[in-house]
Amino acid sequence: MAERQVKVYTRFNRLWHWSQMVSILALVFTGARLLGLHQLIPFGPAVVIHTGVALALLVLWAFATFWLFTTGGWQQFVPRLQGMVKVARYYAFGVFKGEAHPYHKTYERRHNPLQAASYFALKMALFPAIWISGLLYLSYGFWDAADGQATWLTLIANVHVLAAFAIAAFVVIHIYLLTIGHGFRSHVQPMITGYDTVDLTPEAEAYLAQKGLLKD
Amino acid sequence: MRQTALWRSIACAAGLAMAQPALAQELAPGASAPGTASGAAQIAETPATETPASGAQSRPVSGGTPAGPNDPVKALTADHAKFAILKGPFASGPEVTAACLSCHTEAGNQVMHSVHWSWDYQNPATGQQLGKAHELNAFCGNVASNEVRCTSCHAGYGWDDVRQPAPQDPTRVDCLVCHDTSGQYTKLDNAAGHPPLDPVKEGAKTITGAKATAVDLVRAAMSVGAPTRQNCGSCHFYGGGGDNVKHGDLSSVLFDPPRAVDVHMSKDGANFTCEACHVSDKHVLAGSRYNTDVAKAHEAMQPGADRTTANCTSCHTDAPHKGPNPLIAMKLNDHTDRVACQTCHIPEFARGGVATKTAWDWSTAGKTRDGKAYAEEGFTQSDGKHLHTYLTIKGDFEWGENVVPYYAWSNGVMRYTLPEEEIDPGQVVEINSIDGSPGAPDARIFPFKQMIGRQAYDLERNVLLFNHVYGPGDGSALWSYYDWEKSLKAGMDYVGLEYSGTFGFVDTHMYWPITHMVAPKEDALNCESCHAPNGRMANIAGIYVPGAGIGIGGQLGLVIFLMAAMGAAGHGALRVFGRKGGHHG
Numbered sequence: 183m184a185e186r187q188v189k190v191y192t193r194f195n196r197l198w199h200w201s202q203m204v205s206i207l208a209l210v211f212t213g214a215r216l217l218g219l220h221q222l223i224p225f226g227p228a229v230v231i232h233t234g235v236a237l238a239l240l241v242l243w244a245f246a247t248f249w250l251f252t253t254g255g256w257q258q259f260v261p262r263l264q265g266m267v268k269v270a271r272y273y274a275f276g277v278f279k280g281e282a283h284p285y286h287k288t289y290e291r292r293h294n295p296l297q298a299a300s301y302f303a304l305k306m307a308l309f310p311a312i313w314i315s316g317l318l319y320l321s322y323g324f325w326d327a328a329d330g331q332a333t334w335l336t337l338i339a340n341v342h343v344l345a346a347f348a349i350a351a352f353v354v355i356h357i358y359l360l361t362i363g364h365g366f367r368s369h370v371q372p373m374i375t376g377y378d379t380v381d382l383t384p385e386a387e388a389y390l391a392q393k394g395l396l397k398d
Numbered sequence: 399m400r401q402t403a404l405w406r407s408i409a410c411a412a413g414l415a416m417a418q419p420a421l422a423q424e425l426a427p428g429a430s431a432p433g434t435a436s437g438a439a440q441i442a443e444t445p446a447t448e449t450p451a452s453g454a455q456s457r458p459v460s461g462g463t464p465a466g467p468n469d470p471v472k473a474l475t476a477d478h479a480k481f482a483i484l485k486g487p488f489a490s491g492p493e494v495t496a497a498c499l500s501c502h503t504e505a506g507n508q509v510m511h512s513v514h515w516s517w518d519y520q521n522p523a524t525g526q527q528l529g530k531a532h533e534l535n536a537f538c539g540n541v542a543s544n545e546v547r548c549t550s551c552h553a554g555y556g557w558d559d560v561r562q563p564a565p566q567d568p569t570r571v572d573c574l575v576c577h578d579t580s581g582q583y584t585k586l587d588n589a590a591g592h593p594p595l596d597p598v599k600e601g602a603k604t605i606t607g608a609k610a611t612a613v614d615l616v617r618a619a620m621s622v623g624a625p626t627r628q629n630c631g632s633c634h635f636y637g638g639g640g641d642n643v644k645h646g647d648l649s650s651v652l653f654d655p656p657r658a659v660d661v662h663m664s665k666d667g668a669n670f671t672c673e674a675c676h677v678s679d680k681h682v683l684a685g686s687r688y689n690t691d692v693a694k695a696h697e698a699m700q701p702g703a704d705r706t707t708a709n710c711t712s713c714h715t716d717a718p719h720k721g722p723n724p725l726i727a728m729k730l731n732d733h734t735d736r737v738a739c740q741t742c743h744i745p746e747f748a749r750g751g752v753a754t755k756t757a758w759d760w761s762t763a764g765k766t767r768d769g770k771a772y773a774e775e776g777f778t779q780s781d782g783k784h785l786h787t788y789l790t791i792k793g794d795f796e797w798g799e800n801v802v803p804y805y806a807w808s809n810g811v812m813r814y815t816l817p818e819e820e821i822d823p824g825q826v827v828e829i830n831s832i833d834g835s836p837g838a839p840d841a842r843i844f845p846f847k848q849m850i851g852r853q854a855y856d857l858e859r860n861v862l863l864f865n866h867v868y869g870p871g872d873g874s875a876l877w878s879y880y881d882w883e884k885s886l887k888a889g890m891d892y893v894g895l896e897y898s899g900t901f902g903f904v905d906t907h908m909y910w911p912i913t914h915m916v917a918p919k920e921d922a923l924n925c926e927s928c929h930a931p932n933g934r935m936a937n938i939a940g941i942y943v944p945g946a947g948i949g950i951g952g953q954l955g956l957v958i959f960l961m962a963a964m965g966a967a968g969h970g971a972l973r974v975f976g977r978k979g980g981h982h983g
Contacts, residue, residue: 217952218931218945225925225945230725273969278976323732332736332837336942340951347955351962358966362973 187397188380188390190292191373195255198246199373205239206353208232213346236316243309258293261302266295273362283363286381297359300352308348315342479620486616491555491593492569494619499568506568508681514553515564515571517541521688523811523833528688531560533814536758536829536851536908537638539865540817543892544875546590547868550605551633555591561893573622576629580621583613584632588868606636606650627653627663630672642748643755646801646847647914651750659750661918675708684708687911690810692738692834692842710739710916736941738808738842740913741934742923746800747847747912751781757796757850760865761903764880766790771880791867791877796850803845803912805938809834812909818895820860821904827853827862829908836940843938844911851906854886858898864889 191199212232214220223231250256268284273296276284285294293301315338318325322335360369372378377397382390390396462480465472478484483497499506509515518529530541530548541548541560549557554572557564564570572591574583584604586594594602594610602610631653638644642651657664662674676683685691685708694709711718711734718739719730733742748754765788766772776787777797788794811833821827829851834841854863866888869875876885882901890897928935929945936946948956 216929216944217948218929221926221930225929226726229729229925230723233725277969278972280976323728326732326735327839330837332940332942336949339942339944340949342951343949344951344955344958347952347959350955351959354959354962354966358970361970 184382185379186382187377189376189395190378191376205235208235210350259301261299269294269296304352308345311345478622484619488615494615495569495571495573498573506571509571512682519688524813534862536849536906543866543889544868547588549590550585550587552591558590574618576625577622578618579623580617583618606632625673627671642752645910646754647747647912649752651752660915688812690911692808692810692844693840738844741843741845743916744912745923746802747915748799748801749915753779753797753799755795756798759794759852761852763793790880804848805843806832807834807836807841808832808844809841818861823904826905826907829906832909847910849908852903853906854901855904856898857900857902864893
C-alpha cells in the first residue's frame with residue numbers, strides 16, 4: 183500500500199459541486215427572504231432569483247444524474263453498514279481523544295459509511311422532497327382548480343420549507359466536518375484541484391498510473 | 399351639479415361618441431338642403447317648424463325636424479333638442495316624464511322593475527328581503543318614517559311612504575335624474591325626489607348639499623342622453639348624507655378624478671362613465687352590493703362573451719398580468735383564484751382628498767348647549783375643509799382619508815341583521831355579515847369599508863330599532879327635537895312593530911364592498927404588503943402566505959437546523975476543550 187495523489191474529482195464533478203454550492207447558497211438566501219427571515223432584498227426579485235436558480239439547479243441535477251449513472255459514479259453513494267459503528271464511535275468519542283479517523287478512503291469508496299448514508303439520504307429524500315414540492319409550488323396555477331388546493335398548497339409549502347431547513351442543516355454539518363481530521367484546507371483542496379491522497383494497492387496504483395490519474 | 403360636457407359617456411364597448419347637445423341646439427331649423435330621393439325631399443322641403451308635417455310623411459306630434467343630407471352627421475339617430483314635445487312648458491318633473499313616455503312607451507315599466515325604483519331586493523342566495531325600503535343600516539338607520547328626506551334620491555317623484563311600494567304611475571319615474579346632460583337638473587333634499595322649481599324656498603338645498611336654484615325642465619328635457627358620471631354621482635357620491643360619507647370609494651372626486659385616484663374614470667385614463675362597467679339591460683344595471691359577482695371568470699372580449707356583469711374579469715380575464723417579467727406575471731395570476739383584483743389594485747379608499755365617515759356613534763346624539771343644537775368640527779380633510787365630529791342631531795363621528803380596507807373572504811353575498819331579528823347586545827352586531835368560506839371556489843379575499851356604529855336597540859326585545867329622524871314640525875323627529883324616546887317610539891309605531899319603550903345602544907359593524915377608485919398599476923400593492931409579518935392578510939384564514947410567518951414545516955425545520963448548528967458548535971467546542979482530535983494533519 184502506498185499513499186498517492188489520485189485524481190478523485192473530475193472536472194465535471196468539481197463543476198457540479200461548486201455550482202451546487204453557489205446555487206444552494208442563493209436558494210437559502212432568497213428562500214429565507216421569502217419565508218420572512220430577512221428583508222435584505224425585496225420579495226419580488228427574491229421570487230425571481232429563487233425560481234431561476236432552482237430551475238438552473240434542476241438542469242444541473244439532470245446532467246449530474248446522467249453523469250453518475252453513465253460513469254458508474256453512483257456506486258460511491260450506495261450506503262452500507264460495514265464500518266458504520268466504528269465511524270459513529272469515532273465522531274462520538276474518538277475524535278475528542280485525538281484518535282485517527284477509522285476510515286481510509288479508497289478510490290472506489292471515497293466516502294466513509296456515515297458520509298455515504300448521509301449523501302444517500304440527501305439525494306434520495308431531501309433533494310427529491312425539495313424539488314418535487316418546489317415544482318408543485320411553482321406550478322400552482324396549473325392545478326389550482328383541484329379540490330382542497332389551499333390545503334395542498336399549505337402542505338407543499340411546509341414540506342418545501344422543512345426540506346430546505348434540513349438541507350441547510352446538512353450544509354452546516356458538511357462544512358463542520360471539513361474541520362475534522364486533516365483539517366479544512368486539506369479537505370477542500372481536492373474539490374478544487376481534483377487530487378486527493380488515497381491509499382493504493384500496487385495493482386491499483388499501476389492501473390491508475392496507466393489511466394493518467396496519478397499526480398507525479 | 400357641475401357642467402359635464404367634457405365627461406360625456408364614451409360608450410366604450412361600442413366605440414360610439416355621444417352627440418354634443420350644445421351642437422344640436424345650434425342647428426338652424428330648415429338648414430338642410432333638398433334631398434334627392436323623392437320621399438326624403440318632400441320632408442326636407444317642408445319648412446322646418448314645430449308643427450308636424452301632414453300627408454304621407456306625417457310624424458307623431460312629439461317628432462322634430464329630420465336632419466338633411468347636408469347637416470352634420472350625428473352619432474345618435476334622435477336629437478332630443480328637436481322634439482317638439484320636449485319644448486315644454488313643464489310644470490313638474492312628472493310632466494317631463496309623460497313627454498318621454500309618449501315615445502319611450504316601455505321605459506317607465508323597465509325602470510319600475512329595477513332596484514333604482516323599487517328599493518326592494520330579494521336576495522336569491524339568502525332569501526332575505528333587502529333594499530333601502532326594508533333594511534337597517536349603520537348610517538341614518540332606516541328610510542321608513544323619514545321618507546321625503548331619504549327618497550329625495552329615489553329615481554322617481556313623490557314616494558312619501560316606503561311602507562307601500564313606490565308609486566305605480568309610470569310618470570312618477572324620474573327620467574331626468576339619470577339622463578339630463580344639461581348639468582343643471584337636480585333634486586331637492588327633502589321633497590321625495592322632486593326638483594327645485596320656481597319659486598325656490600329660501601335655504602332649500604339639493605341632494606348634494608348645494609344651495610338649490612330653480613331647474614329649467616325644458617333645457618333638461620332637450621339635453622337627455624346616456625348617463626354620465628354627473629348623473630350617477632349626484633346621488634351615489636353623496637350617500638349617507640354627504641360627500642363620500644357612506645361608501646368610501648364613491649366621492650365627488652370621481653366626477654373628474656386624477657389618474658392616481660381612478661385609472662378607469664380619469665380623463666387621463668380610460669375616461670369611463672359608471673355605465674362602462676355597470677352595463678344596463680332594460681334599465682337594470684349590473685352590479686350589486688347584496689349579491690356581488692366576485693368570482694365569475696369571463697372570457698375577455700370574445701364575440702358573444704358575457705359582459706353583463708360589473709366585474710373586473712369581464713374585461714381583464716382572471717389571468718390579467720402579462721410581463722414584463724413572465725415569472726412575476728405568472729405568480730401574480732396565481733393569486734386570482736384567491737384574491738379579488740380590488741384587494742391589490744385599490745390599496746386604500748377615500749383617496750383624492752374627500753374623507754369618508756368611518757364611525758358613527760348615535761348614542762351621544764341629543765346633547766345641547768343652552769338648549770340648542772351644536773356642532774364640533776374636529777376633522778380637517780386634506781383639502782382644508784373641516785368636517786363634523788359631533789352633531790346634536792347625529793352624535794359623534796370619525797372620518798378617514800386614504801383608508802386601508804378591511805379584508806375578508808367573500809362570495810359576494812351579504813347577510814343582513816334585519817328588523818325584528820334578535821341580536822346579542824353583548825357582542826358587536828353585524829348589520830351585514832360577509833358570506834363566503836375560506837378557500838371556497840366561489841369566494842375571494844375582498845376589500846371592504848368597515849363602518850363602526852353604535853345604534854339604538856330595544857333593551858327588552860333585543861332587536862334593532864327604527865328611528866324617526868326627519869320630520870320638522872311633527873313633534874317627534876330626532877333631528878328637530880333631540881329626544882330619543884319620541885324618535886324611537888315614532889319610528890317603531892310608523893312601521894307597526896312592537897317596542898318595549900326602553901332602549902340602549904349597541905356596537906355595530908357594517909361592511910361596504912370596495913371596488914371603485916382602482917389605482918394605476920404602479921400604485922397597486924406590492925408583494926411585501928401581504929408577504930410580511932403582520933401584513934394585510936394577517937387575519938385571513940385558509941391561505942398560506944409566504945413571508946407572513948413560519949408554519950409548522952418551517953418551525954420543525956428551524957429546530958432541525960438549530961440542532962445541527964448547535965450540535966456542530968458543541969462538538970467543535972468539545973474538540974477544542976480536549977485539545978485533541980483537531981488539526982493534527
